[in-house]
Amino acid sequence: MKLNRTTQRTVDILKLISRSPEGATLDDLCEKLDLPKTSAYDIVTTLAEMGMVNVKRGQKQNYTIGLMSYRIGVNYTNNLNFIGTIEPILKAFAKEVGKTVFFGVPSDHHVVYICKFEPENPIITTATVGSKNPMYCTSLGKVILAYSEDEKREQMISRIKFTQFTERTIKDRDQLLKELEEVRERGYAFDAREMEEHMQCVGAPVFDRDGNVLGAISMSTLYKPVEDYEALGKLISQKAMEVSRLLGYLGKI
Known part of the structure; x- marks a missing residue:
């Protein structure tokens, strides 16, 4: 032929x-x-x-x-039933916590939203499946950066152009690196009203069978001063580890 x-x-x-x-x-x-x-x-x-x-x-x-190449790749992934494997877990999790749950993956120095699961009475979020946001001001992006290999993390950070979305948005590289250290210490990341004034998000990393960060899951909620976001961080870390193990992750050796 x-x-x-x-x-x-x-x-x-x-x-x-x-x-x-x-x-x-x-x-x-x-x-x-x-x-x-x-x-x-x-x-x-x-x-x-x-x-x-x-x-x-x-x-x-x-x-x-480009994003179109990634979407084609996602369709291939779907055919392997990767999304089918994690979907029931995250769908049930969204219902359990009563918050919108996302699964996202890296695309250059952005995070792309691959799945979105909503509770019975969802809040309105601007993020939709297939859309992307900067890594440095999203909980999904921060945990992906924090747990990526050093060389890959440096490549992604070097391409970031820091833009202020709110007064709380990370302003520069040094501030980002300091926060990534904190993310690795606690195991989860916050979007502390950095993209939108009224939204607070918390995310945790998902690993593949080789121990590489595959993506991340997050939950989004309207900001409430009385909410225990540290408790939500621990909760989503547990769920992210459950998803990782479903995908063959056995833990760091």
């Missing part, structure tokens, strides 16, 4: 970019894949228009894997 050369090159480009969290330039693609520059440019430009890759413009354009 004769294979289409452009299709092969497109797949090779996506594979290379997906393995490069820091991104790849056009020169990188041409050098590593031995491609003519005009052909590589036409392919990545088309991929960018389709949302398959993201483009960071600078002295040289830098390409990272």
